[in-house]
Amino acid sequence: MSLYDKNISEEKKASLEFAEASREEKWTYPSFALQIFHGRVDWPLIHPFPVQSPADKEKGDAFLRKLETFLRQNLDPNEVDRTGEIPEGVMKGLADLGAFAIKIPEEYGGLGLSQVNYNRAIHLVASYCGSTAVLLSAHQSIGVPQPLKLFGTQEQKRKYLPQFAQGTVSAFALTEPEAGSDPRNMSTTATPIEDGRFYLLNGEKLWCTNGLIAGVIIVMAVTPPKIVDGKERKQITAFIVETHQPGFEIAHQCRFMGLHGIKIGVIRFHNLKVPKENIILSEGEGLKLALTTLNTGRLTLPAASAGVAKWCLNVARQWSVKRRQWGAPIGEHESIALKLGYIASHTFAMDAMTWLTSAMADDKRRDIRLEAAIAKDFCTYHTWRIADETLQIRGGQGYEQAESLAKRGMDSWAVERVLRDIRVNLIIEGTTEIMHLFVAREALDPHLNRLKPLLNAKTSLTEKGKTFLELSQHYLVWYPGLWLPARKRGNALDPRLQPQADYIQNASCRLARETFHQILRHQKKLEARQAVLNRIVDIGTELFAMAAACAYADHLLKKQEKEANALDLADLFCRTASGRVDGLFRERRANCDAQGMSVARKLLDRQYEWLENDIIK
Ligand SMILES: Cc1cc2nc3c(=O)[nH]c(=O)nc-3n(C[C@H](O)[C@H](O)[C@H](O)COP(=O)(O)OP(=O)(O)OC[C@H]3O[C@@H](n4cnc5c(N)ncnc54)[C@H](O)[C@@H]3O)c2cc1C
Incomplete structure (x- = not known):
């Protein structure tokens, strides 16, 4: 059967219509990420970088201290990996700490902590034991407490929420x-x-x-x-x-x-x-409930990813100093040094995105559906790469299990376990590919809403004419504006971050033009052009990550504490990300999409079966 079989197309259309019927349609609150796709970098939405109030931080700190002490004293993550069990005593201890009711309001017996504090807890646990982080997060990011908090009736809340404070999972x-x-x-x-x-x-x-x-x-x-x-x-x-x-x-x-x-x-x-x-x-x-729950629910994945990335950073740093080969610590060889730069700068960007999106979720005056999906996608992908590079830096010891390393008296960092534990993050709560489609759909929404009457065959000619006039009025102002030289800098970032801010603004205008051209070119068929959409999404993702990193660096610079050198990290991250953005813009003309599709079609048609030779099937 061909990939483009008519029945498959019909089925695909039905699935798309079904998902469409369940999507959240309204944009009640502003979205920073949405505007990036439309040529606007609305700095006041993310700058000054949101910081926890002292009272909220104090509440979170107290819980995190208890949680950390408990985990250190009672939980061996390598034993969990080997036995496949989180011990009964740990489950009970977690329940006693209130770890199954972190965000549940105090009136129902929960800890009543904010999203930021909840994500701090998952970030901490994920840096120690992946299984325990997933136990806690599947339970309260997407499990019953979250939809109940969002949509439950008083009776449902009264009946179920107190059970979680007692340890019900x-x-x-x-x-x-x-x-x-x-x-x-x-x-x-x-x-x-x-x-x-x-x-x-x-x-x-x-x-x-x-x-x-x-x-x-x-x-x-x-x-x-x-x-x-x-x-x-x-x-x-x-x-x-x-x-x-x-x-x-x-x-x-x-x-x-x-x-x-x-x-x-x-x-x-x-x-x-x-x-x-x-x-x-x-x-x-x-389905609407599931999708809405996942919007906030998937914010734990950036938090967990940032926790894991920091753990990798710690391991990679220590080992790169300690391990000497060819007359020098391995961290001084250029190949390893550049890996360290990648790990540090991208961990910094992930930290920025995590705490920015978590604060947005608490604020409730921001639409976070795009930001959460972008942060999930970006952080899960880069943490996987970071863990992989950390394993490479550790060499053979990276591939060896922690308990085996410990038995031979070596540093027993469980990098291979971490790599195994985090791979699934690119699949759960929306696969990377589905997140791209989701972000593309939401990013295009303002255009699609405007163009809908024109694309609909059932719209009368009079109606189409009226819509066309309205559209002309909008696009004749909006589109030329995207070609003007960088507009007035609407931000109060540190002057050292201005080149990056200018780049983001210019690239955002270019992205908006490019997106508009692709809509005009492909019209309704654009939804099937995943390679085109993926590039648009990837550029928007990089720009959002750069903006978050700049806003966070600015905040740390102004604190004038030891983190003042965050500028180095933001600068390296933005240079690397802008290199990727430039590459993506180039790729829209010079790419191998057609060849790739052609090979895929032939492959599915078994035309390259000969290549699967000399193997044991
Ligand atoms: C460890 C683990 C824990 C999980 N926990 C839960 C849970 O608690 N609750 C729950 O309900 N589910 C859970 N899941 C399921 C998880 O959410 C799904 O695996 C995920 O939604 C993907 O579905 P799938 O595996 O069937 O992949 P498929 O949907 O079959 O996709 C296979 C591949 O095709 C790609 N693909 C699919 N459609 C398209 C498209 N239109 N365009 C481009 N690419 C496409 C996907 O991205 C993927 O790469 C869990 C899965 C795992 C492995």
Whole structure:
């Protein structure tokens, strides 16, 4: 079957329409990242860099101190990796500390900490034990507490939130064997019975993190379809499911490359009876709930990534000084020194993005959907590269397991475990590829909204004419403005950061022009041109990261403490990132997309099967 089979196109269209129907449409609050794609760098949205209030910081510091002491004294991450268990005593100790109720308001028995403090906790734990970080984060970034906080009724909050303070663990069940990135394929059903007062849940969920130990799970299931605009539309609804109910089955425990301590697997529902009161939001709003939960939920991934990157930085620094080869510490050989520069500068940028986006989430006067997706994408990718470079810097010892190293009296940094534990971050909570599509869709939204009537075949000619006039008025002002020399610098950054700020402004205008040209060129077909969209997204991502790094460096410079040399890190990061941006702009004309697609088509058609020779299949 060809890649471009008509049925596949129809199916693809249906999946896109389905996802579209569940996306958050409104932009109630401003988004710094959105504007970057439209030629505007609105510095006041991120500068001065947001800092924690002393009271909030003090609350967070007190919890972090207790958490760190507890982990150091009670948890051996290498043992978790080897045995596949987070010990009972650790689970109990974490519960006693309130680690399963970090963001839950105090009135429900939780710690009532802010998003910044919650992310600080995950950042700390991730730098020590990946499995424990994922246990805590799957439970409260996407598990029951988060959607309940966002959308739960008073009754639901009163019933469930206090349980988490006692140590009940929760989970989030969206994925199914046939529904990974594409939720339209979901087949778990919730059938209304007894006049709609209850639902019978049937089906199977895959890779539900914590699913094997959870007391309650938020489950997305298909409820009866509705007719929308004359067409039948699939409905997905979110239910709070108590796992002690008859009909809940743990079918399989999955084993992975890393994160050996997490309890994750296949769970099944057989006529499990759920009361109507356990629906969160309302019937048919389940996918919207899942997507909205993930907007803030995925902010823990940048936080965890930054924690891991700092751990790598620490290991790489120590080893590069200690290990001597060819008459010098390895850190003095240029190849290793440049790796160290990459690790330090990108860790700095990740730190900036993490605390900027976390503060935006607490502020609630910023739209963070683009920022969170960009930060997740950028930080998970670079942390993976950083861990890989750290392993390379450690040489053979990087590949050796920590316990084996310890037995031979060597430095026992578990770089190989860390590498195994973090790889999945490019897949969970939105794969890198899906994050690109998501960012592209949101970034193009203002244009698509304006152009929609023109692209719609059903719009009357009069209506099209009216829209065309309105569009002309807008674009005749906006577009020429993108060609003007750098506008007035609307920022109060340190003068040493101005060249970077100017670059961001100019590149943002160029990006906006480029995006507009691509819309005019490809029109409706642009949504299928992933290579074009990916370049647009990657440029916007780099510019957002550069802006965050500049705002953060400015803040540290003004503190005039030891971090004053943050300028070096921001400068190196911005130079590296702008090099990538320039390359991406060049690639829009000089690329091998057509050849790559052609080879892929032939490959799928088995035309290169001969290349798979002389191997054991
Ligand atoms: C350790 C672990 C923990 C997890 N925890 C949870 C959890 O707690 N709850 C939960 O519900 N799920 C969980 N998941 C599932 C996870 O969210 C999915 O793996 C993820 O959504 C991707 O789905 P998939 O693996 O089926 O990949 P697929 O959707 O099959 O994708 C395969 C590849 O194709 C790419 N791709 C797919 N569609 C497109 C497209 N349109 N354009 C371009 N590329 C595309 C993807 O990016 C990916 O590279 C977990 C998974 C793992 C491995």
